[in-house]
Amino acid sequence: MTKKVKLTAILEVGDDVIFDEFMMKRTLGQLGEIASFSVNDYDEEAEVGQPATQSQEVEITHISEFINAANKIYFGTLSIENRKDVALAILHMSNLDKLANDQSKKKFMKMFNEKFEIDSVKVEKLFNDTSDPSLLEVTKSKFLEGDLTQIVIYMWEKILSKGEEDDFEIGLVETAAEKFSLESQSINDTKKLGLERAKIFKGINSALSGKTAYNKLKAFEKGVLISLMLAECSTISGKISSEDLTHLKKILSEQLKISANQATVILETKITESLLKKVEQVEVYREKYELVEFLWEKVLSTEAVVDDGGMNLIRKMIRRLDISDIESEGARKEAEENLKESGE
Numbered sequence: 001m002t003k004k005v006k007l008t009a010i011l012e013v014g015d016d017v018i019f020d021e022f023m024m025k026r027t028l029g030q031l032g033e034i035a036s037f038s039v040n041d042y043d044e045e046a047e048v049g050q051p052a053t054q055s056q057e058v059e060i061t062h063i064s065e066f067i068n069a070a071n072k073i074y075f076g077t078l079s080i081e082n083r084k085d086v087a088l089a090i091l092h093m094s095n096l097d098k099l100a101n102d103q104s105k106k107k108f109m110k111m112f113n114e115k116f117e118i119d120s121v122k123v124e125k126l127f128n129d130t131s132d133p134s135l136l137e138v139t140k141s142k143f144l145e146g147d148l149t150q151i152v153i154y155m156w157e158k159i160l161s162k163g164e165e166d167d168f169e170i171g172l173v174e175t176a177a178e179k180f181s182l183e184s185q186s187i188n189d190t191k192k193l194g195l196e197r198a199k200i201f202k203g204i205n206s207a208l209s210g211k212t213a214y215n216k217l218k219a220f221e222k223g224v225l226i227s228l229m230l231a232e233c234s235t236i237s238g239k240i241s242s243e244d245l246t247h248l249k250k251i252l253s254e255q256l257k258i259s260a261n262q263a264t265v266i267l268e269t270k271i272t273e274s275l276l277k278k279v280e281q282v283e284v285y286r287e288k289y290e291l292v293e294f295l296w297e298k299v300l301s302t303e304a305v306v307d308d309g310g311m312n313l314i315r316k317m318i319r320r321l322d323i324s325d326i327e328s329e330g331a332r333k334e335a336e337e338n339l340k341e342s343g344e
Contacts (some may be wrong), residue, residue, distance in 0.1 A: 060085045064129050073142045075150035080268060084116045087155050088126050093136040094176035104168075111169055115158050140180055149190060152177050156194020157265070161201040193261050200224060200258070200265040208271075214279055215287040215294075222294050223256045226317075227266045229276050233317045240267075247309040254304035276320045288321045292328055296335035 060066050063085055067073070078086060092099060092108070099105050105127070112123045143151070152173065159169045177187045203224035207217060214225060230251060234244040252258040258266065279288065295314065299306055306314065318328045 058082055061125070062129055063089045063126050064132070064135055067135065067139050067142060070142055072144065073147065074144075075147040075154075083151070083154055084112070084118050084158075085126060087116065087151060087158070088112055088118065088123065089130045089135075090139065090151065090180070091155065091172050091176050092127055092130045093133075093139060094179045095172050096131070096133060098172070098175070107168060108172070111159065111166075115162050136179065143180070148180055148182070149186070152180075152182065152187070152190045153193045153197070156191050157197040157201065160195055160198035196259060196262050197265045200262045204228065204265070204269055208275075210282075213287055214282075215290040219294075222291065223258065223298070224266070225275075225279075226291070226295055226298075227252055227256055227258055227263075228269065228271070229279065229317050229320075230313060231266055231269075232271070232274065232276055233313055233320065243309065244313070247307070247313050251306065251310050251313065255298045255302055255306065276317070280321050288323060289327065289331055292318050292321065292323050293331040293335050293338075296328075296332040297338060300332070300335055301339055 058066065058079070060082060066085075067089065073086065075083070099108050109120065109123045109127065112118045113120050118126075155173045155176070159166070159173065173191075174187060177190065182190070199220075203221045206212070206221050207214070207225040207228070214222070217225060230248055231240070234240045234248045240248065249260065249263055252263050252266065253260065279291070295318075299314070315325070315328070319325075323331070
């Protein structure tokens with residue numbers, strides 16, 4: 001016999017935390033099946049008349065102190081920078097024997113400098129701060145299974161995002177996962193999810209590199225580019241409302257075939273200058289038009305219907321590329337013809 005329970009909680013989380021279906025199932029799914037959920041910003045000042053507090057990124061200078069002081073380490077509340085520090089600590093503590101010689105130590109530090117983008121000075125500082133073998137057991141006690149799974153997926157994502165697979169790096173992650181008691185199948189599953197995210201990361205780098213005209217990118221890379229532009233259109237003052245996030249993720253999943261796991265990378269990508277403005281200014285009219293035509297092909301090639309909110313988001317992106325509604329309709333008709341010719 002089962003019953004339905006409505007759980008209400010107020011959480012203090014980092015600005016970059018995304019509450020998606022995967023995260024909710026991972027964190028609350030152990031209690032029961034999640035029928036539905038909604039997430040809204042909480043205005044503490046409006047409710048109790050006190051200034052609202054905001055979580056801030058923790059500057060980790062001594063990772064051992066951070067670990068010892070934490071009751072639990074929740075992946076969702078770690079900033080992007082803090083994830084790097086925690087990943088380094090886990091990989092080092094789990095592989096002390098492998099990293100005892102200078103050659104392995106240098107390779108480890110190079111990996112974190114190049115693939116995790118941590119300053120070399122900080123890498124060495126964190127490395128030296130995690131040399132105590134007893135810290136490993138302390139760290140293991142700080143993670144719930146779901147949070148551990150997420151940090152391992154993150155490690156795979158970073159080491160597989162640049163260059164070819166490296167046996168040394170793969171061995172470090174596998175050893176760490178085993179020492180934190182992940183089963184073999186779970187390790188394989190985390191690697192698969194990490195590879196999915198790494199593919200998106202590579203697509204982002206290709207789309208942003210400027211080496212290829214935007215309309216000449218491979219189909220997958222065009223999809224990533226459009227995903228980034230749609231995310232930019234959804235963002236106001238650095239945030240995406242829960243309603244806009246729902247519309248955005250639905251388009252990413254149903255029209256652009258980007259999974260919830262992969263969408264995490266899109267949503268966490270920080271671009272210093274407007275990508276929409278860059279595409280609008282750099283590309284000639286025909287190239288922008290062809291990008292819009294590609295988007296319409298994606299919209300029309302699936303049976304999934306884009307709702308009004310999603311369509312408003314698509315139109316907003318197209319207009320910001322300086323393509324009028326009439327021109328967009330022309331691109332849509334050309335997309336229909338292309339699909340008829342290809343038999344889709």
